[in-house]
Amino acid sequence: xxxxxxxxxxxxxxxxxxxxxxxxxxxxxxxxxxxxxxxxxxxxxxxxxxxxxxxxxxxxxxxxxxxxxxxxxxxxxxxxxxxxxxxxxxxxxxxxxxxxxxxxxxxxxxxxxxxxxxxxxxxxxxxxxxxxxxxxxxxxxxxxxxxxxxxxxxxxxxxxxxxxxxxxxxxxxxxxxxxxxxxxxxxxxxxxxxxxxxxxxxxxxxxxxxxxxxxxxxxxxxxxxxxxxxxxxxxxxxxxxxxxxxxxxxxxxxxxxxxxxxxxxxxxxxxxxxxxxxxxxxxxxxxxxxxxxxxxxxxxxxxxxxxxxx
Numbered sequence: 001x002x003x004x005x006x007x008x009x010x011x012x013x014x015x016x017x018x019x020x021x022x023x024x025x026x027x028x029x030x031x032x033x034x035x036x037x038x039x040x041x042x043x044x045x046x047x048x049x050x051x052x053x054x055x056x057x058x059x060x061x062x063x064x065x066x067x068x069x070x071x072x073x074x075x076x077x078x079x080x081x082x083x084x085x086x087x088x089x090x091x092x093x094x095x096x097x098x099x100x101x102x103x104x105x106x107x108x109x110x111x112x113x114x115x116x117x118x119x120x121x122x123x124x125x126x127x128x129x130x131x132x133x134x135x136x137x138x139x140x141x142x143x144x145x146x147x148x149x150x151x152x153x154x155x156x157x158x159x160x161x162x163x164x165x166x167x168x169x170x171x172x173x174x175x176x177x178x179x180x181x182x183x184x185x186x187x188x189x190x191x192x193x194x195x196x197x198x199x200x201x202x203x204x205x206x207x208x209x210x211x212x213x214x215x216x217x218x219x220x221x222x223x224x225x226x227x228x229x230x231x232x233x234x235x236x237x238x239x240x241x242x243x244x245x246x247x248x249x250x251x252x253x254x255x256x257x258x259x260x261x262x263x264x265x266x267x268x269x270x271x272x273x274x275x276x277x278x279x280x281x282x283x284x285x286x287x288x289x290x291x292x293x294x295x296x297x298x299x300x301x302x303x304x305x306x307x308x309x310x
Contacts, residue, residue, distance in 0.1 A: 001212045002026040004059040006044065006095065007066030011169055012110070012201060016063060019205040030055060030066070045091055052098035061106045061212050062099050064092060069136070081135045088139035089146060096147050099155050106156045107147075108211050113161045113197070113222065113278055115141040118270050121194070123279035126161075126220040134267075151218055158211055160221045163278050167201030167298070168305020173271070178303055181238045181246060189272065190250030192231035196271075197224040197278040200298035203291040210287045222280040225298065226291045231272050237296055241303035 003020055007013040008029025020027045032043060044052070044066060056062055068087035092109060099107045116124050117131035132138040144159050151157045166174045180187060207223055229237070232248050239246035253273055260269040270276075284290055293301070 001061065002028075002059050003061045003063060003212075004028045004030060004056050005063045005065065006030045007064075010065055010069075011167075011171065012165055012204065013065045014169070015167060015201045016065070016205045016208060019202070020209060023209060025209075028055075028059065032066075045086065045094065049094070049098060049101070052094060053102050056095075056098050056102050056104055059102075059104055061108065062095065062104050063108045063110065063208060063211075064095055065110045067091060068139070078135060081138075084135050084139040085142065088136075089143045092143045093146055093150065096150055096155075096157070100150070100152055104155050106158060106211060106214065108158045108160060108208065109143065109147055111140045111144055111159050111161045112137060113163045113276075115144060115161065117276075118267070119274045119276055121275040121277065123197075123277040124222070125279045126222055126282060148218065153217070156214070156217045156219075158214065158216075158219045158221060160208070160223065161278075162199050162204055162223050163197040163276070165199055165201050165204055167302050170201075170302060170306065174302070175306060177235065178238055178242070178306055181235060181244065182242045184244055184247065186247040186249050187235060188249050188251040188256060189231050189235060190248040191253050191256070192248075192272045193233075194273060194275040195228040195230055196276045197228045198234075198295070199223050199225050200291065200293050200295070200302075202293055202301075203298070206292055207283070207287065207289050210289060214287075219286075221283050222278050223283055224278045224280050224291075225295050227295060228277055229295060234299065237299040238303060240296075241300040 003025055005013055005017050005027060008017050009031040013029065017027050017029045030044070068084050096107050113124065114137035115130055115132050116128045118133050130141050132141045147157055203225060204223060235246045235248055256273060257269050260266060
């Protein structure tokens with residue numbers, strides 16, 4: 001199978017390129033900057049349509065991961081709405097148009113479960129209504145709708161909505177949480193017991209590799225690990241991996257909500273203390289897939305991989 005991976009130098013992209021190559025795929029990684037063994041394309045938004053088609057030539061499947069993810073603004077700065085739209089909507093449209101104009105059999109758009117919101121104790125199916133909560137998820141919703149409107153016979157479309165993806169080399173809040181547990185600091189997370197869906201990057205990559213055998217002209221895919229975790233459970237697993245006891249202090253939710261809201265971190269409260277669960281039963285049945293790596297091993301591998309990176 002011949003594949004093109006955009007955003008091949010990103011967190012998921014690096015893992016996906018390695019995984020596909022390891023199982024015998026012919027992989028062409030597209031990056032914005034020079035990376036050994038990958039194809040540097042500069043700004044994909046500025047390439048002429050013919051040049052984009054050339055980059056995809058010969059590929060049977062395209063995995064589109066490039067775009068603007070959460071940055072220091074946490075995806076919520078309305079002043080950056082146009083930047084998110086440019087990088088997440090217009091770029092996806094241009095690449096899918098190039099795929100449609102060529103001989104690409106399937107285009108896989110990596111979206112996010114956040115297009116359905118960020119709080120839900122009822123596991124969300126692919127039929128759940130859109131409920132984006134920030135400029136990032138709004139841009140991902142728009143990309144999904146635009147690509148579905150563009151879809152034509154010849155190049156099938158798959159939209160994948162992962163929850164938080166973690167693994168060796170992960171950054172952001174997950175990496176910060178590892179650092180805090182390693183330092184043995186007491187954390188005010190004893191009441192953070194609501195389940196949230198996550199997916200280990202290797203589990204995600206193994207599922208993505210199965211997209212090449214799909215025959216559906218349009219498919220929306222949800223994915224998660226073997227079971228959900230609360231933040232306090234996650235801290236416990238990190239503690240086991242680093243060899244230090246987890247020190248979670250049980251501060252009432254009402255106090256944590258007030259403190260985080262007053263400091264402009266209301267979204268952080270939701271991501272730590274409120275449930276957000278995904279239903280991926282359809283995915284498991286359709287692809288005959290189940291996560292290969294359980295959450296305990298996945299968290300341990302993530303901690304070990306981040307330690308090596310340091």
